[in-house]
Amino acid sequence: MTVIEVIKRRKSCRTYSRQTIEPWKLAELRKFLASNNEAPFGSRFRFHLLDFDELEIGELRKLTTYGVIQGARHFVVGAVEKQPKAMEDFGYGMERNILKATSLELGTCILGGTFKRSGFADKIKMRKDEVLPVISPIGYPRDNMSFTDRVFRLVAASDRRKPWDELFYHDNGDALSPEAPELEEYKTPLECVRLAPSASNKQPWRIVWAGDSKIFHFYLKRTPGYEKLIKEIKLQNVDMGIALCHFQLSAKELGLNGSWSVFNLERRKENWEYLASWVGH
Structure with missing residues (x-):
């Protein structure tokens, strides 16, 4: 797919299936995250792909997402050094991650408020000179959206764009x-x-x-x-x-x-x- 096709295809997903992500896709995504350092305003950021195995699912529920995200086991988490326009640079870098995941036919959803920031910050050993703006689950979308997912999309009018x-x-x-x-x-x-x-x-x-x-x-x-x-x-x-x-x-x-x-x-x-x-x- 071209970048433009991926942009048109991308859709926020809050409900994930139990389908396992293929190892080669995880490896390709991790490689992309490690090389993703392009920032319009020069901020320094880093990204990690966290994998919560079966033993950690209980811990994951405590970290996120107040019922908003269901079924996800992998999360893209990152941090950016504090400086002017750090938020814009991080958003730029995170969206590149999202588009890469979409090109691999994986679902994503950028989360800014419905997760426990300190818990994920501990997971990536965030420094005092960094902040963690947003995260995203990664996985295969479930065929049927959860009730919570449908409510979020309805309230936010997620499928609608301004003219x-x-x-x-x-x-x-x-x-x-x-x-x-x-x-x-x-x-x-x-x-x-x-x-x-x-x-x-x-x-x-x-x-x-x-x-x-x-x-x-x-x-x-x-x-x-x-x-x-x-x-x-x-x-x-x-x-x-x-x-x-x-x-x-x-x-x-x-x-x-x-x-x-x-x-x-x-x-x-x-x-x-x-x-x-x-x-x-």
């Missing part, structure tokens, strides 16, 4: 249309951002196209009061890293070269925080 005119804009504030001929090859990277997962499906990214150039400014439309319960962890900044990942990987696959730059731009509207800009080459 283009609520996410993407011209520099003058007018909404971008996917039918705009001037966008040409960048329609697909923008659509891949629109399909990205986010905490509670808030879809906090807003992108402004800088006129006739190949520059796209990324903003975070923060939900007031959403992140006050988890100190040091900014889930919507993690979401922005996921959006950057989808945009860059899909652009790269289409042969659209570019890089991330940070300009001295002010907030746009009352709650749009400027993050970074994609500058096409």
Whole structure:
């Protein structure tokens, strides 16, 4: 599968079957995790694949997930050193892991709040200069979703995405249309951002196209009061890293070269925080 096909196929899974993951898939995933160090803003992170055997299932129930995740035995867990834009970098790296797992036909679900952070931090020997933003179970999806899974998807409207005119804009504030001929090859990277997962499906990214150039400014439309319960962890900044990942990987696959730059731009509207800009080459 291409990256773009994997992005379109990815779906959050909270209910897993008892089917054992093939050793070669686990080995390939571990190899990917060990080499995954690409970060747009230079943060240092690390990822681990935890395997809870039958003797540890009881311990796993204490660590996670308050009934949200059922049947999973493997988890991707990581930590990132504390620094500006660490959340975005970690989200970028974690989404690369998620897409790799999806390409192996494995289910995933990024968790930001429904797990015991300290327990997983102990498992990976997290240092004082690190934080653990999110984790994800890994496994084969069960044919029938659990009741809890169905409720979560219903409450978060997980299968719904905001339309283009609520996410993407011209520099003058007018909404971008996917039918705009001037966008040409960048329609697909923008659509891949629109399909990205986010905490509670808030879809906090807003992108402004800088006129006739190949520059796209990324903003975070923060939900007031959403992140006050988890100190040091900014889930919507993690979401922005996921959006950057989808945009860059899909652009790269289409042969659209570019890089991330940070300009001295002010907030746009009352709650749009400027993050970074994609500058096409």
